[in-house]
Amino acid sequence: MTAPEISPIVLLFASIFTSNILLANFLGMCSFISISKDIKSSNGLGLAVILVLTLTSVLNWAVYHFILSPLHLEYLRFIVFIMVIAAVVQVLEMVIDRVSPALYMALGIFLPLITVNCAILGVTLFVEIRSYSFIQTLVYGLGSGVGWWLAILALAAIRKKVDNAPVPAGLKGPGITLIIIGLMAMGFLGFSGMLNVQ
Secondary structure, three states, X not given: OOOOOOOHHHHHHHHHHHOOOOOOOXXXXXXXXXXXXXXXXXXXXXHXXXXXXXXXXXXXXXXXXXXXXXXXXXXXXXXHHHHHHHHHHHHHHHHHHHHOHHHHHHHHHHOHHHHHOHXXXXXXXXXXXXXXXXXXXXXXXXXXXXXXXXXXXXXXXXXXXXXXXXXXXXXXXXXXXXXXXXXXXXXXXXXXXXXXXX
């Protein structure tokens, strides 16, 4: 199949706003909700997700088109995609531990859990299903990561403000967080009339 006729600029903005991997597709919610209590940790995890999404989408595209497809091993794609994601996350984990031990400790278990973050695999599978070219894959991976990062930073900032607000006792904690996420998703969907990539 040939790549769809989508400009990289349109694809970038669509993947950040109208087709946000987190708020439009609800992929990657686990670490999004757990880490968003602190802005610094949210920023660190968001940047790590940008890097992992960009690298893994491009690497998995190359593996699929240059190894799996020519050898007619497409049925192994899920296993191979997850192995590539795990390898990239492992290397990233070692780099963060070496460069910023404080961030490594703040992210805790959620850094290695990027491996099983469904947003990472979801982007790779969307790229394959939509038959994106290499440039489209690079742009879509980067845009999806930036969209995830913006969403987690926004949630962390809102949660920091809500901590000091008079929230009814029954809504404190997960209740108000889920309401905030729902409102954020509706806000991002407000862009959907402008750009949309399916």
